[in-house]
Amino acid sequence: MSYELTGKLIAKYDTVQRTETFKTREFAVEKIDDVQGRSIVNYAKFQCVQDKTAILDKVNIGDDIKVYFNIKGSKWEKDGKTNYITNLDAWRIEQLLAPNTGNNNNAADTFEPMDNFTAEDDKDDLPF
Template identity: 70%
Template sequence: MSYEIVGKLVAKFDIVQRTESFKTREFVIEKSEDIGGRVITNYVKFQCVQDKTAMPDRFNMGDEVKVQFNIKGTKWVKDGRENYITNLDAWRMETVKMGQDNMPPDMSYNDMPPPSDVVDDLPF
């Protein structure tokens, strides 16, 4: 199952080579919501893996971004005790344009280029 969230990019961390063939990178977005007149701010940390580790490089700190991610959970036993970890694995990031001025104009058939002056001489 895939999820998405929009927020402001506030941290990008270095790539970490976990094993010879596995690398990860983390980044954080700030998400503020007005709940009953009170602004609640959350900081959500995501993980990118393998070929997705370069994904945050396209964005600047403070950019509004939409992150699409999966939730992954792992269980392991150490010294007879069960341990759990949850990762938010980001697989796509894109810029969010705020306001009408940044939105592309609606396309319509009137936006199509005029027909060319080529004569159609096909028999059908």
């Protein structure tokens, strides 16, 4: 099952090579919710794995983003003690664009996918 969270990118870390064949990269998002007139601030730390570590390259600290992620959990036992570990595995990030200030009839934020594709990109010079 996939989840999503919208907030501000407040930290991103270097890629860490965990083993010869496995790498991760972490980042943190600040999410502010308005609850009965009060602003509640929450922080979520995500990780990207393998080829998804590169999705952070296109966003900057302070950007408003939408993160798509899966929740992964594992059980770890050592010396008769059991521990449970939960990870938020991000697999896509969209940069949120500010509303167009020159056009007052658009009050909602718009989403800009990181992998942009426009109609102009679809044109080719083939005669058929």
